[in-house]
Amino acid sequence: MALESAKQITALIDATRLKVRDRLLFPDYETLTAAGAVSVILPVTLLNTTAGAMAITLANAEEGQVKIIYMQTDNGAATLTPVNLSNGTTVTFDDVNDAWVGIFLGGSWRSIVATATVA
Secondary structure (H helix, E strand, O other): OOOOOOHHHHHHEOOOEEOOOOOOOOOOOOEEEEEOOOOOOEEEEEEEOOOEEEEEEEEEOOOOOOEEEEEEEOOOOEEEEEOOOOOOOOEEEEOOOOOOEEEEEOOOOEEEEEOOEEE
């Protein structure tokens, strides 16, 4: 169903919450090619380790925030160390297509699904 007016769009937005009725698209994302911090502003991070292994970090976020991290190119492992991870201390991306989806709840990141290694 396509939205036909600003009134319909406004009806879907409740203060700072968005209700999705069809599909969820993420047109903005970042690509990391070196060690550093993963964005908590952008919902998707692509990992490109063509320069070799890298260490990355993930800060705490807003309650209910979802983060998707996906290894796109592999020439070494990418090791993610979130400030707070409820079921471990690191997430390691070893191969192309390794992924991790997490949600920030109760003061820590919680894994929803992962093909990357959570340890």
